[in-house]
Amino acid sequence: MDPMEVFKIVVTGQEDFGAKKYRELIMDILQDLGLIRSIGRLYVYVDIMEPMFAIYGLLRTGIPPLTVRDVGDVLKTEGGYQVKINDEEHMSDLLKILWGRYGRERVEQPARDIVIIASDTDPSGLTVADLEMEFLQDLTDGLVRVAPEGFRNRRNEMNKDSFFFIAAEETLTPELIAKTKEKIREMQNA
Amino acid sequence: MLEPVMFTGGLYKHDLVVELVEDLGGYVLQKNVTQSEVILLILIPSEDKSVLEALIKELRGELVRAPLAGTEVAVVTPTLAIHHLPHTACDIAEYLRRHGSKTNMMGLARGVGREIAQINEYETALINEHDAAVFIFGNFRECIRKKESLYRNITVPVVVTGGPEMAKSELPYAFEYVPSIGRVAHRARKATEIGTLDHIVESVGRALDKTRADITKDPLTTSPPRVMDAVREQVPDAEYSYSPLPIALNLGGVRVKLPYERYKDAVKAVTFDEGVTLGEIATIRPSHMKDYILVRILPASETGYVF
Numbered sequence: 473m474d475p476m477e478v479f480k481i482v483v484t485g486q487e488d489f490g491a492k493k494y495r496e497l498i499m500d501i502l503q504d505l506g507l508i509r510s511i512g513r514l515y516v517y518v519d520i521m522e523p524m525f526a527i528y529g530l531l532r533t534g535i536p537p538l539t540v541r542d543v544g545d546v547l548k549t550e551g552g553y554q555v556k557i558n559d560e561e562h563m564s565d566l567l568k569i570l571w572g573r574y575g576r577e578r579v580e581q582p583a584r585d586i587v588i589i590a591s592d593t594d595p596s597g598l599t600v601a602d603l604e605m606e607f608l609q610d611l612t613d614g615l616v617r618v619a620p621e622g623f624r625n626r627r628n629e630m631n632k633d634s635f636f637f638i639a640a641e642e643t644l645t646p647e648l649i650a651k652t653k654e655k656i657r658e659m660q661n662a
Numbered sequence: 663m664l665e666p667v668m669f670t671g672g673l674y675k676h677d678l679v680v681e682l683v684e685d686l687g688g689y690v691l692q693k694n695v696t697q698s699e700v701i702l703l704i705l706i707p708s709e710d711k712s713v714l715e716a717l718i719k720e721l722r723g724e725l726v727r728a729p730l731a732g733t734e735v736a737v738v739t740p741t742l743a744i745h746h747l748p749h750t751a752c753d754i755a756e757y758l759r760r761h762g763s764k765t766n767m768m769g770l771a772r773g774v775g776r777e778i779a780q781i782n783e784y785e786t787a788l789i790n791e792h793d794a795a796v797f798i799f800g801n802f803r804e805c806i807r808k809k810e811s812l813y814r815n816i817t818v819p820v821v822v823t824g825g826p827e828m829a830k831s832e833l834p835y836a837f838e839y840v841p842s843i844g845r846v847a848h849r850a851r852k853a854t855e856i857g858t859l860d861h862i863v864e865s866v867g868r869a870l871d872k873t874r875a876d877i878t879k880d881p882l883t884t885s886p887p888r889v890m891d892a893v894r895e896q897v898p899d900a901e902y903s904y905s906p907l908p909i910a911l912n913l914g915g916v917r918v919k920l921p922y923e924r925y926k927d928a929v930k931a932v933t934f935d936e937g938v939t940l941g942e943i944a945t946i947r948p949s950h951m952k953d954y955i956l957v958r959i960l961p962a963s964e965t966g967y968v969f
Contacts, residue, residue: 483802489826490801493844497801500847520804523776620800621745622775641775 478513480659485520494518498527498618505614510535510607515659517652524640524648525619528656531633535603538562540569541596549588552578553595557585565601573598604632611635664688664705664887666731667714668762671723676700682717686710689887691732692764692907703731703762705887728762729867732887732911735763736792740779740799740809742769750798750843753850754823757859758796758866764910766792766951773812776805781812788950793913794819794837794869796862801825801844810835819869823862837872838865873913880961881968883943884934886911889957892940893918896932897925915944918955922948929955936969 481498483491494516502508513530540546543566544557557563570579570589578590589595608630615628615637623639627649630636638644638652669679673695679702680690688706706714718725737755739746746769755765768789772780789795797813797820799806806824810833813820819837825844833839843850843858850856890909893916894900900908905919918929930941940946940957943965949956962968 485804487802487804487826490803490844493801493825493846497845497847504847520776520802523805617744620775620805621741621743622778624775641777 475508476511476514478515480514480662481516481518482655482659483518483520487518487520490518490520501614501617505610507607507611507614510611515656517655517659522640522642522648523620523623524638524652525623526636526638526652526656527615527618528636528653529634531635534632535607537599538601538603539596540566540598540600543600544585544587546594546596548594552588552590552592555587555589555595557587560585562600569598569600570595608635612637663708664885665708665711666691666728666762667704667706667711668726668728668731669700669702669704669718669723670726671700671718671721673698673700675721676702676723678717678721679704679714679723682714686713689891691887691890691911694906703728705732730758730863730870731762732913733763733793733870734791734910734912734917735765735866736768736789736795737765738768738770738773738789738795738797738812740770740773743774745774745845746798749846749849750823753859754796754798754843754862757863761863761867763866764907770812773809776802776808779809779812781815784950786815790817791912791917791950791956792818793873794821794866796821796823796866797836799824799844803828807832819872821862821865821869837869840865870913877913877961880963882914882959882961883965883967884959884969886913886916886959888934889932889940889944889959890916892932892934893929893957897928899925899928915956915958917949917951918957919952920955921953922955923953926955929957934969938969 481491481495510532511529512532515528517526540555543559543562544555547554570587574589574591580588582588612628619639623641625644626639627644628637638649683690683704683706686707688704690702690704692703694701715725735758737751739751751767755767758765770781770785795816795818799809799822803826814835821838821840822833822836823840823843825842827841828839830839840861850859890911893909900918900920903919908919910917926946930939930946932940944957944959947956
């Protein structure tokens, strides 16, 4: 069963096998990169005679930015705050943010998972990492991997809730992009 | 006739196998030691195979036929990028190795795309040094048809693999076409996928048989394993080469993995019991692979004798 609500793929010409295989391939790659759960709908249009490859996708609701509160427990102590880290994955980001905000001399790390801040300002609300940005970077990487390798002229339009990626061997013209968008719109309405 | 077989067993007492093979007039082509296990690729006279089988049974080893032993096969992908590797290319290369062939993986510099795919002279010459080549293509029929230009000038038999079912007549320059293994992003593990790998091995086997049949029409002056043995004995530095297989066998000769300039004279001077030197019965030239030495044995029609 597809984890996506809609996954349509259209390949022009006598390429039924290619369409079926590309469906499996896209699933495999998106699954490998852990992106599949964040994509709601996916439309793929391939014209092998052109040749070009396009993907349009709708993303599931945005991911909120990661704050200090999300990566550890913040405690008020004498003369400052103590953060007990639970999620070490973003440790370097956290330190960078705290150093920038309070200065290196006020941030101390006596143990691997403890950070002490000599300040009266509560750090709980500081943004540690923009997960949405990271997700969009991973998604771009995934799309480049999905598209056939020879299609080196690429264009990627991304916003908070959708993306449109097109790759071709020849130069991408505004007409080609408009035509492809029209094809995808037809697929959506079909 | 010499039969190619593969022995897998414990390291302990495996030298008995090596000694027996030498006594019977066979050749050990390759020896791979992995911790306490050893894999030997052997050519053995077929009438004496039962003697070897008896010894291997005693040693609790395993002996299987390795139809591709003593050959070198190129596995060619459009490039070495993540789009083509690791899954399909590595699966095919590994599977060919398990059947005894020496497999070299090659990625072309500009083999990608439908209209823009190219191969250069050097790449073609390098592939032509092998006994057969496997070209791995993708899932679209039109692209596979277009990419024929990549292997049109290759003189060794080319097995093409791709996704869709296609008639052989659509690819006139290919030796055979094996479908249902196009671009995939997972390892071959299902029975059908393994079955496809078997088809590739069979197809490569047929391609090599064709070359063998061509060679028998005008037989080589001597057999490549004999040249390998003589070079190994008389150019002992070959054993100190860092390559896992210092002397690689082809159907029409050998590749000695030593620098050409320093060792060409030593290789030319290798003498056989019959009194002829290797320089008289073979062409010795630089290989396109690194600076190795390529030995191509001349046919009987050129030298006038066979031994």
